[in-house]
Amino acid sequence: MKIPNHDAPIGRMDRCQICGSANLFEGIDLGHQPPCDALLTNKTINEPEIYYPLRLMICSDCGLGQLDHVVDGKIIYPADYPYRAGISKPLRDYLLTYADDVVTRLNVPQKALCVDIGCNDGTLLTGFRSHGMRTLGVEPTDMAKYARKENKITTLQEFFTEGVARQAVKEYGKAKVATMTNVFAHMAPLGKVMRGIDRLLDKDGMFVTESQYLLDVLDRNQFDQVYHEHIRLYSLKSLTKLFPYYGMEVFDAEKLSSREGSIRVYVARKGVRPVSSRVGNLLALEESRGLFVPAVWAQFRARVSECRERFLDLAYKAKNQGLRFVADSCPGRGAVLVNYYGLDKTLMPYIAQLPESEKVGRYLPGTHIPIVANGIILKEKPDYVVILAWHYADFIMKNWRAKGLKSKFVIPLPDPRVIS
DSSP states (O other), rough: OOOOOBOOOOOOOOOOOTTTTOOOOEEEEEEEOOTTTOOOOOTTSOOOOOOOOEEEETTTTTEEEEEEEEEEHHHOOTTTOOOGGGGGGHHHHHHHHHHHHHHHHOOOOOOEEEEEEEESSSHHHHHTTTOOOOOEEEETTTHHHHHTTTTOOOEESOOOOOOHHHHHHHHHEEEEEEEEEEEETTOOOOHHHHHHHHHHHEEEEEEEEEEEBHHHHHHHOOOGOOTTTOEEEEHHHHHHHHHHTEEEEEEEEEOOOOGEEEEEEEEETTTSOOOHHHHHHHHHHHHHTTTHHHHHHHHHHHHHHHHHHHHHHHHHHHHHOOEEEEEEOOOOOHHHHHHHHHHOOOOOOOOOOOOTTTTOBOOOTOOOOBBEEHHHHEEEEOOOEEOOOOOOOHHHHHHHHTOOOOOEEEEESSSSSEEO
């Protein structure tokens, strides 16, 4: 099987990153935005910012969602990249359960090697280690120091490539399990990554990846999942097209509620594992929902426009009435929403964040809204608190109510609503 060039070039992309087709149509255009995690400091806030096109295209042939402009990974993931998984309790709990699920489902033996690619602070690998597995992390940013020092995970601070896989195999052996959690859709040189996975896995090894799911983006108005880190938004159809190029196949897949919509796929070398009926069922669901139909995405854009109008109506009414309208939590997706909606400090004076986060003391790109420690919310008791990490809204609201906060909460998506 002839393999298309899967290493996406920096800049304009006018062909599908998986099948090479030019049959692309627009999912949504969010204009030009700065990278969502390019947070500003007191030193850089007065310097020019670079904005890049942010448009999601859908491949009519293989069903991949992809950006039509790729930003250099060195810009998107600098050494001081501020995202840290382990400080969020619901995410930490989820990752540990994820490790339990994989070990149980795949019957992974003790002392087998598990490699987490894009391991961040190593939280997921601590779950595999608790099952007696050997662990190795690969992480290009300075989050590797937390993996090493706090979680005691051996970590290679590198972007994952075939060369890094070769190094890992030489020093640690072949992997029985390799994982990527919200990473596989982020890597521009997909060919290098795929060749690395092929080299890294043992002959009966398994690759498990979890990514934002294109079907949930459509069904739940999740335009905020479209950002420069998410070079691709996968459908299952697109993944079943990708892996056979490298002698592998998806043998199981499941639609998850994590992050308000993810897909987890299990991959092995062709013929090693029986293919679950869930694969065919989910492929059929995608077709029945019209996931690859331009008119269905036109309806999506109309719904997103309505969400924007309703949210801004609430924000401006609060401002005109002299009410405090602030935000809690600062995920990357929140920066997309804030920039696309055109919010600024006059409408949203600050975004609160967990005090141990590296984001505290910085400013949101584009809007320059300050990010502050979340203790200010209890002190100030604002009238409205917008939960930008709306996929964790129930957990966040429960915590604030337990602390006595009486503010109204605003859940921006999938439909704007106010909870008293």
